[in-house]
Amino acid sequence: MTDTIDAQEAAPVFTVPQERKIVTAVPGPKSQELHERRRAVVSDGVSSALPVYIERANGAILVDVDGNRFVDFGAGIGVTTIGHTEASVVAAAAGQLQDVIHTLFTITPYEEYVRVAELLAERTPGDWAKKSVLVNSGAEAVENGVKIARKFTGRRAVAVLDHAYHGRTNLTMAMNYKAHPYATGYGPFAGDVYHAPNSYPYRDGLSGEDAAARTIAYLEKVVGATDLACLVVEPIQGEGGFVVPADGFLPTLQAWCTEHGVVMIADEIQSGMARTGRWYASEHFGWEPDLVLSAKGIAGGLPLAAVTGRAEIMDASQPGGLGGTFGGNPVACAAAVAVFESIEANGLLAEAERIERTLTTGLERLRERYDVIGDIRGKGAMVAIELVQPGTRDTTKQPNPEAVSSLIAYAAQHGVLFLNAGTWGNVLRFLPSLAVGDELIDDALRVLDDGFAALG
Incomplete structure (x- = not known):
């Protein structure tokens, strides 16, 4: 067993295109069929945030059985930190x-x-x-x-x-x-x-x-x-x-x-x-x-x-x-x-810092436009926004879990997977792998922007 690996060999080579692509309804027909099978044999106590069934994953992308590609901002709740199916x-x-x-x-x-x-x-x-x-x-x-x-x-x-x-x-x-x-x-x-x-x-x-x-x-x-x-x-x-x-x-x-x-x-x-x-x-x-x-x-x-x-x-x-x-x-x-x-x-500590800069810059722009964003916080590739009721972010800071649920559902339909969090369910968290590029982050933030606009 070797203690070190060559940096050039460790450079990521993606086997799945690092871009989102939705080709069916979400969930698609194959996922729906699998979900029916699941309901017969898997305990209802084991729930899933989104019933799309994943067939492949690489880098920051999940591919479901219907061929839809999702930008993954959950990483298995922080598990695939260095990327899905990382070669080494x-x-x-x-x-x-x-x-x-x-x-x-x-x-x-x-x-x-x-x-x-x-x-x-x-x-x-x-x-x-x-x-x-x-x-x-x-x-x-x-x-x-x-x-x-x-x-x-x-x-x-x-x-x-x-x-x-x-x-x-x-x-x-x-x-x-x-x-x-x-x-x-x-x-x-x-x-x-x-x-x-x-x-x-x-x-x-x-x-x-x-x-x-x-x-x-x-x-x-x-x-x-x-x-x-x-x-x-x-x-x-x-x-x-x-x-x-x-x-x-x-x-x-x-x-x-x-x-x-x-x-x-x-x-x-x-x-x-x-x-x-x-x-x-x-x-x-x-x-x-x-x-x-x-x-x-x-x-x-x-x-x-x-x-x-x-x-x-x-x-x-x-x-x-x-x-x-x-x-x-x-x-x-x-x-x-x-x-x-x-x-x-691969200098992944620096990659986490890059992700934080890109995410927080984009989220600050959204905060200027949408007053339901009460707080932006986090470090590295562990960033979140806390959503509050309109007009309360500087006063009562009344939690707004409904907005989080709506945004997650909207994003999923458009090929981006986000997670919720928070005692009141009013936090949207960004927990991507360190393999996610700035282009994917910007793309996901555009989807999020559209989702905020759809909230009315």
Whole structure:
């Protein structure tokens, strides 16, 4: 297994034209036929934002079974960060499939797992000895991060922030801010989980230090520092609406956690792996968390996640206390190594910054024309607009989820896939792969402009 790849070899060669093209109704006849088959055998609890069935994907484009090409601004909710079917990832996974598909690291280990842990130790924030455990999914990484923090501290309580989302397992459902649809009817839930105020500059207007003081006051009075094992924070909230905290918020919380022996955990499942123009979004805020959770974009579309952190915390668990049957699968690990190398070789951190510039410039122009755009925020290829009722963006900021739903539906009919977000469903998020070109971004923004005009 090689540690580096030639930059010229890593340059993207697209196998699908990078342009949108709608040739049938959306969904088309073949997708409609597949949807009928699906309804007979797939649980209604597994919903889809748009019932078009994808046959091929490459770069920033999805192709459905009817031949329609969509510009993908969802990337599997931040999974295909370096692009769909990126060549080096495909090659690495294919090569590993021929060598070892599975053995289980806790029985007979292999180099690929070790190499991923080495890369995580190098790239996660903080200049100290680090160790990792590899698991399957973001929710599993959250569960293990909490478990490790409890073992290290000997404490029980877990704190999270308002508007947070952490998963669909029993513990993570209790950690989420919004119950529906993620937790409705699934209780009882795990206890000892506390929801503290976060920093939401558009809505609270607080400085980072003042917002942190409010959070700390809650933790001290409602939880008690001596009972608190960990504080789990998304540096940029995902499902919560790409909420970017005010400067100073996260380092102030980290200082308080360090003083009181609380493990502070960065949930970088959506915001990590070059998504924001840094390896990890925490770096934008000068925050060096004790533990970092990685998933989604880490393996280019294959299931893999990780908990990485201070060696003394990670080593608190007894042998056999961490692991799982498929955690750190060799094929997923080989793909992850290729993702790390592709980000480096292709200068993808700079590509994320380019995407942010292009997106925010275009969105600012739209904001000048449409007063339902209340806020534009985000970092890198993780940008969102919060929509409010007409005439309220500088006053009551009344949420406008109806406009978001209408825009998403309009865009889908014209070959662009957007996602919603936010506690009130009033946030339109842009989460493209780093392979998306400026021409595709501009094209998507033209469709969005037409969608705003259609709102009347």
